[in-house]
Amino acid sequence: MKRLMIGNEAIARGAYEAGATVATAYPGTPSTEIVSSFAKFDDVYAEWSPNEKVALEVGIGASIGGARTLVAMKHVGVNVAADPLYTFAYTGVNGGLVLVSADDPGMHSSQNEQDNRGYGKFAKIPVLEPSDSQEALEFCKKGFELSEEFDTPVMMRITTRLAHSQTMVETGEKQEYEIKGYKKNAPKYVMLPANARARHVEVEKRILKLKEYAESSELNRIEWGDTSIGVITSGVPYQYVKEALPEVSILKLGMVNPLPENMIKEFSHKVERLIVIEELEPVIEEQIKSWGVKVEGKELFSLLGEYSPELIEEVLKGISNEDRYGLVKEIPGRPPLLCPGCPHRGVFYTLRKMRLMVAGDIGCYTLGALSPLDGMDTTICMGASIGTAMGMEKARGEEFAEKMVAVIGDSTFVHSGITPLIDIVYNQGTSTVLILDNDTTAMTGHQEHPATGKTITSQPTRKLDLVELVKSIGIENVQVVDPLKLDELQNALKEELGKREPSVIIAKRPCALIASKPSGVRYYVDPELCTGCKLCIRIGCTGINFLDEEKIAVMNDNNCVGCGLCPQICKFDAIKVLEV
Amino acid sequence: MSKQVTDILIVGVGGQGTLLTSRILADVAVQMGYDVKVSEVHGMAQRGGSVVTQVRYGKKVYSPIIKKGDADILLAFEKLEAARWLDYLKPDGMVIINDERVDPLPVMSGKVKYPEDIVDKIQKLIPNTRLINATEIAGQCGNTRAANVVLVGVLAAVAGLPVKEMENAIRSLVPEKAIDINLKAFEEGMKIIAN
Ligand SMILES: Cc1ncc(C[n+]2csc(CCOP(=O)(O)OP(=O)(O)O)c2C)c(N)n1
Numbered sequence: 001m002k003r004l005m006i007g008n009e010a011i012a013r014g015a016y017e018a019g020a021t022v023a024t025a026y027p028g029t030p031s032t033e034i035v036s037s038f039a040k041f042d043d044v045y046a047e048w049s050p051n052e053k054v055a056l057e058v059g060i061g062a063s064i065g066g067a068r069t070l071v072a073m074k075h076v077g078v079n080v081a082a083d084p085l086y087t088f089a090y091t092g093v094n095g096g097l098v099l100v101s102a103d104d105p106g107m108h109s110s111q112n113e114q115d116n117r118g119y120g121k122f123a124k125i126p127v128l129e130p131s132d133s134q135e136a137l138e139f140c141k142k143g144f145e146l147s148e149e150f151d152t153p154v155m156m157r158i159t160t161r162l163a164h165s166q167t168m169v170e171t172g173e174k175q176e177y178e179i180k181g182y183k184k185n186a187p188k189y190v191m192l193p194a195n196a197r198a199r200h201v202e203v204e205k206r207i208l209k210l211k212e213y214a215e216s217s218e219l220n221r222i223e224w225g226d227t228s229i230g231v232i233t234s235g236v237p238y239q240y241v242k243e244a245l246p247e248v249s250i251l252k253l254g255m256v257n258p259l260p261e262n263m264i265k266e267f268s269h270k271v272e273r274l275i276v277i278e279e280l281e282p283v284i285e286e287q288i289k290s291w292g293v294k295v296e297g298k299e300l301f302s303l304l305g306e307y308s309p310e311l312i313e314e315v316l317k318g319i320s321n322e323d324r325y326g327l328v329k330e331i332p333g334r335p336p337l338l339c340p341g342c343p344h345r346g347v348f349y350t351l352r353k354m355r356l357m358v359a360g361d362i363g364c365y366t367l368g369a370l371s372p373l374d375g376m377d378t379t380i381c382m383g384a385s386i387g388t389a390m391g392m393e394k395a396r397g398e399e400f401a402e403k404m405v406a407v408i409g410d411s412t413f414v415h416s417g418i419t420p421l422i423d424i425v426y427n428q429g430t431s432t433v434l435i436l437d438n439d440t441t442a443m444t445g446h447q448e449h450p451a452t453g454k455t456i457t458s459q460p461t462r463k464l465d466l467v468e469l470v471k472s473i474g475i476e477n478v479q480v481v482d483p484l485k486l487d488e489l490q491n492a493l494k495e496e497l498g499k500r501e502p503s504v505i506i507a508k509r510p511c512a513l514i515a516s517k518p519s520g521v522r523y524y525v526d527p528e529l530c531t532g533c534k535l536c537i538r539i540g541c542t543g544i545n546f547l548d549e550e551k552i553a554v555m556n557d558n559n560c561v562g563c564g565l566c567p568q569i570c571k572f573d574a575i576k577v578l579e580v
Numbered sequence: 581m582s583k584q585v586t587d588i589l590i591v592g593v594g595g596q597g598t599l600l601t602s603r604i605l606a607d608v609a610v611q612m613g614y615d616v617k618v619s620e621v622h623g624m625a626q627r628g629g630s631v632v633t634q635v636r637y638g639k640k641v642y643s644p645i646i647k648k649g650d651a652d653i654l655l656a657f658e659k660l661e662a663a664r665w666l667d668y669l670k671p672d673g674m675v676i677i678n679d680e681r682v683d684p685l686p687v688m689s690g691k692v693k694y695p696e697d698i699v700d701k702i703q704k705l706i707p708n709t710r711l712i713n714a715t716e717i718a719g720q721c722g723n724t725r726a727a728n729v730v731l732v733g734v735l736a737a738v739a740g741l742p743v744k745e746m747e748n749a750i751r752s753l754v755p756e757k758a759i760d761i762n763l764k765a766f767e768e769g770m771k772i773i774a775n
Binding site: 003004006029030032033108109132161164165166167168236239240242243244308309310313321322323324325327328330331332333334335336337338339364367370371372443444445534537538540542545546548558 | 593594595606607610615616617618619620621622623626627628629630641642643644645647648649660661663664666667682683684685686687688689690691692693694695698701702705724
């Protein structure tokens, strides 16, 4: 039967049909739905791992143990998992392993737009790139076959547009896959220098064999058209080329590492003008140039952002529809913002009020960096807040640390905040770390994690106790506060910042989107008392609006969830409980 | 060359239910036997940011995203968002706007003013513009949250989509207890165009 599926669901289906029985991931847009979809199949094991390195290591174990295994992460997750990845490329697999890297050209939800095809090239592993959900399913199955045939992990590189576009998919039957036998094989799996030297030879042999395979693989194909232009492309940009340049000849690559050199050279001889259309880095273009073939690419198309059919038309046909109506420049931007009732809001209001330097991290709370809250000084990558604070302190001294906090979410703390906190204790820092424990991984759509006490399938499990954890690594000053009680929060901050010792404050309150019961309290603004000072507007909440003409604030009852934050901020007690 | 693919751009503010709307439309297009592609927004923008979902159907669809200047219909859940995405509309396309204002952060923080005359401007540029009070109509049907389905009704009437298939799609995609309200909202949306 044919039905619509987003790319991520199709990948999960492909793995299932290939007989994969283990799947691991740490959530991250745009990859999250891959393993959450896989977890819904019967007779499989799926987990949210604490981070991507663990996800890949569990995947490696499952593969060596003989199971076909799917591992998924967003592009920056592969950085976290890069250490095991490079060496796993040496050992190779037992049961096939497909690692999905979900890249984010255009940074819809990411802190950078690195191009992970580069990992495939450096680790010398095959990289497949599907262009719609049907291919996502098929390439995933193919990936498992190639993984076992060539004894290598296979990377499937997708982008946001593939991950989150629904296209028609014809599903197939689940293949019976018998888990492979396990036999100790230290020369293959124990990467001591002596063994690794031998394996490196295998890696180089393997990439040559893969190159040969690429020449004849059905993954790569030519669609002949007008030969005045020949386009080499892959992934979703293939669809944009079909849309914008239906007449040209296309060499569509389904496998982007290694490249089919002879096929490309032959194609280049038959077309007048050869153009590579690839988002982000000139990965394909530079290799073609290194063979002495004349090709155009990044001199025409940007290194930045996501491509589109109109971009291709604009570059190659000179047609532009950019701001036809001249309206775009007068429209205020609409960045994302914290939800009404979000427990993070009061934290950033307070940090700003106390004029603290804030080493930030990644999660919904990163939105606290935006105006009007303006509550963050740095954000680098997951887990970086705590190390950054430590570095600031060591550079500028303990006095500086008294006016500085590290802010990190609960999921992010478990992902990569524990080791830097150990560093603070070990190397005698005095920083104050604020863990925003909203009992979920909110940013990526509310996944469970070790400190929520539930697994990927919502089964209860041993709950990681954050208080006991931080105490056990040597933090003696630990407080738990409710971030919606601003006094409580501010007092805790004052107290802990004043100590020349490391401290942890856990701001504990569930995400407003998962909180089991709404407060039920309604508020109104007393127009007699409101002075129009706009202090309440500075918390950036859609639950309270400002009337420009009347110069007073009013509640927006459609949005307000009655969290009670703004009444605490109003200096004139103008925001009152509505008695019903 | 006449267009082979119908392109519908659905825009709004994260959390307004654009995803459900696109899924209903896509479901109907599948029931009608078309090739369909839908591009969705997940992740950060869903937290109150500007969101766009795109539905394309026809005999054969390549790109999952609509080419700027090609959309047949622009369905906007919020006035400012209609203006933001107007370039995507084809010159003789139609704009359906929910008469709803949601202030973005820069307006909330007083940095800029909400352009009050934005709908007038759009109407001058695109004669084929309909302003619909979907939130109010949905309220009359029992829940303002069904505003997106009122708009689906308007769109179905405009695009000539089959009613029975639309109703099937709504039944299968909205939560059990909200089906009646949503079917009513759909019907009221259809009526606006019929009248
Ligand atoms: C290495 C890496 N993996 C995944 C992500 C995607 N991601 C960003 S923040 C985040 C976790 C957010 O959860 P939490 O820290 O609990 O904060 P919340 O969003 O709940 O406020 C994830 C998974 C990322 N940016 N980098």
